[in-house]
Amino acid sequence: MNRRELLKLAGAAAALSTAGCAMTGGSRGRVVVVGGGFGGATVAKYIRMWDPAIEVTLVERNAEFISCPTSNLVIGGHWTMDHITRPYSGLARHGVKVVRDEVTGIDAAKRTVTLASGSRLPYDRLVVSPGVDFMFAELPNYQNAMRANKVLHAWKAGEQTVQLRRQLEAMRDGGVYVLSVPLAPYRCPPGPYERACQVASYFKKAKPRSKILIVDANPDVTSKGPLFKRAWSELYPGMIEFRGNARAVDVDDRTMTVKLEVEDVKGDVLNVVPPHRAGDIAVKAGVVTHNNRWCAVDWRTMESTAVPNVHVLGDATLSAPMMPKSGHMANNHGKVCAAAIVALLNGRAPDPNPVMTNTCYSFVSDSEVIHVASVHQWSDTDKAVVPVKGSGGVSAARSHQEAVYAWSWAQNIWADMLT
Numbered sequence: 001m002n003r004r005e006l007l008k009l010a011g012a013a014a015a016l017s018t019a020g021c022a023m024t025g026g027s028r029g030r031v032v033v034v035g036g037g038f039g040g041a042t043v044a045k046y047i048r049m050w051d052p053a054i055e056v057t058l059v060e061r062n063a064e065f066i067s068c069p070t071s072n073l074v075i076g077g078h079w080t081m082d083h084i085t086r087p088y089s090g091l092a093r094h095g096v097k098v099v100r101d102e103v104t105g106i107d108a109a110k111r112t113v114t115l116a117s118g119s120r121l122p123y124d125r126l127v128v129s130p131g132v133d134f135m136f137a138e139l140p141n142y143q144n145a146m147r148a149n150k151v152l153h154a155w156k157a158g159e160q161t162v163q164l165r166r167q168l169e170a171m172r173d174g175g176v177y178v179l180s181v182p183l184a185p186y187r188c189p190p191g192p193y194e195r196a197c198q199v200a201s202y203f204k205k206a207k208p209r210s211k212i213l214i215v216d217a218n219p220d221v222t223s224k225g226p227l228f229k230r231a232w233s234e235l236y237p238g239m240i241e242f243r244g245n246a247r248a249v250d251v252d253d254r255t256m257t258v259k260l261e262v263e264d265v266k267g268d269v270l271n272v273v274p275p276h277r278a279g280d281i282a283v284k285a286g287v288v289t290h291n292n293r294w295c296a297v298d299w300r301t302m303e304s305t306a307v308p309n310v311h312v313l314g315d316a317t318l319s320a321p322m323m324p325k326s327g328h329m330a331n332n333h334g335k336v337c338a339a340a341i342v343a344l345l346n347g348r349a350p351d352p353n354p355v356m357t358n359t360c361y362s363f364v365s366d367s368e369v370i371h372v373a374s375v376h377q378w379s380d381t382d383k384a385v386v387p388v389k390g391s392g393g394v395s396a397a398r399s400h401q402e403a404v405y406a407w408s409w410a411q412n413i414w415a416d417m418l419t
């Protein structure tokens with residue numbers, strides 16, 4: 001290296017270090033994230049990792065993160081709530097300010113969010129990752145029955161996960177567990193069928209004369225169908241009955257009945273999952289664009305197509321073709337969004353071709369697992385995120401080996417988003 005090159009390099013290093021100093025204690029921008037689930041926790045952490053000069057505040061109503069993925073194992077009695085619960089404290093190490101509160105209002109014109117406690121947070125970019133809320137009006141008596149603890153969804157991990165487990169424990173041998181599945185799209189396409197397997201594995205041990213009736217609004221099993229059906233017939237012969245095109249329209253908690261469009265079915269435990277839409281706060285933010293349910297985004301930045309400077313992640317989005325509503329997917333949305341926000345606040349163009357991946361493992365017993373995987377990428381031709389040709393697929397067969405992968409997947413994704 002000659003003297004001129006050495007001086008140039010020294011000059012560049014000095015300039016960089018001055019730029020670094022200028023940012024110390026300063027802020028390149030303020031990001032507020034609503035919801036500390038798979039999408040929200042991930043985007044908060046990754047923005048701070050990729051640009052510590054951006055201030056990030058995460059508002060989450062719950063004290064701890066409780067994972068829906070693997071929560072079916074708690075319902076099956078194989079795991080406890082401790083297995084699926086993690087603290088938010090790890091995010092503080094990345095400089096994320098975690099506020100336990102509820103976002104009650106969003107003023108996109110003034111760029112502020114209002115919290116239930118009364119305080120107001122200003123933002124340059126807002127990220128909304130509220131998950132789903134349920135369309136209870138589709139089943140008029142549902143909420144009364146749920147309040148009376150006669151019907152549960154257990155489709156948000158937490159109190160209802162524990163209650164459903166208790167109901168199964170209290171059920172007589174020879175009883176019927178009814179699982180009602182809503183029309184797709186709903187969060188975690190294979191989730192209901194994994195749940196049926198978990199309940200069956202418990203019944204097989206503890207209440208072998210009991211039955212499981214799946215009434216599904218969809219014509220057939222929506223994910224990993226042949227693998228689930230094989231597990232049902234080989235591991236739990238005669239125990240699980242599947243009825244397709246069986247949409248629930250109401251429940252009657254006095255007679256313990258699920259009313260379907262075509263017939264009524266009775267059960268001892270009613271686990272009815274109502275249809276979903278984007279979480280309530282997405283409605284208040286004005287980012288719901290389709291059928292009063294879902295939020296369209298620009299998949300290169302996850303920015304809402306309806307409200308500028310507001311990004312939407314996870315289950316609340318209007319899913320791209322073949323893109324499932326899953327925790328893995330929401331985690332990938334979070335990373336694409338973090339990279340885009342860091343780029344935008346630094347005056348750079350976001351990645352024009354982001355890639356997103358998904359893997360969903362399902363436990364068909366306490367120790368055997370199947371998976372489905374897919375890869376999705378922005379296509380300039382389609383102006384959409386599309387499945388990458390030849391990518392993804394499903395397990396050849398259920399295996400113990402995949403149970404090891406599934407447990408590692410859960411540990412790793414929780415660590416990726418929260419520590």
Ligand SMILES: Cc1cc2nc3c(=O)[nH]c(=O)nc-3n(C[C@H](O)[C@H](O)[C@H](O)COP(=O)(O)OP(=O)(O)OC[C@H]3O[C@@H](n4cnc5c(N)ncnc54)[C@H](O)[C@@H]3O)c2cc1C
Pocket residue numbers: 034035036037038039040059060061062067068069070071072101102103104129130131132154155156157187188191279280281313314315316325326327328329330359360361362
């Ligand atoms: C039984 C079951 C099994 C599943 N298994 C898998 C699996 O194996 N693999 C997989 O990838 N996915 C699985 N999923 C799906 C996965 O749980 C969801 O797709 C994922 O949680 C979506 O992430 P999200 O960030 O969109 O929402 P969530 O993870 O639900 O996070 C939303 C957060 O926002 C908070 N929030 C909402 N509104 C407000 C507000 N106004 N103020 C403050 N906080 C708010 C909520 O409290 C919540 O913590 C499963 C789901 C279920 C129900």
